Amino acid sequence: MNLKKAAAEKAVEAIKDGMCIGLGTGSTAYWAIQRIGERVRDGLKIEAVATSVASEELAVQLGIPIVPFENITRLDITIDGADEVNPELHLIKGGGGALLREKIVAANTDYFIVVADENKAVDTLGSFALPVEVVPFASEWTKRRLEASCPDVQWRLKDGVKYITDNGNYIADCRYGEINDPAALEAILNSIPGVVDNGLFVGMADKIIIAKSDGELDIRVK
């Protein structure tokens, strides 16, 4: 059974005619976009924005109407994946490098649905290295500031060079171990000059759909 697909397809059931939809990024959001594409082919009337170039390209291939961000003021529903979800519905995101656009989109959405397989459910956030998006200017200085609060900070690399986000920035992957107060850490990180944003999504998810290997869906709501 494809757990990511099962969670994603359940989430897509919430989409109705006339809605503006935020499309997430990653291998779980991929299945949501595929299903939305099928429903559009069957006559669903929606408009969408995407949280990454990759998701936008996929949506366009599938015939999902993509509109400029400036053309809409608010999204009805966004469906996106996560790297970790905790029992309070707080998240770590950004494993795919799209955390900034994902957070902007989630923050401007009325109902943010997170889809995941059971491997993403944790009691305490922090096993997954927290992605922090950093502007390239003086980035080693910013990294040193991050190291003041985190024992293990590594630049994300792609093909041996620093990974560049869709926004032209770097990602520092920060291993904190257990993150017991995500809201406090989010505020600390975002107060460091040079940090654009970080992958902690605190209090943003309205619903989390976790597909389990026994075939059940674990659905958590705010």
Ligand SMILES: O=C(CO)[C@H](O)[C@H](O)COP(=O)(O)O
């Ligand atoms: O935050 C993300 C991308 O920036 C993804 O939603 C997250 O990494 C989960 O990815 P996947 O569904 O492939 O496991």
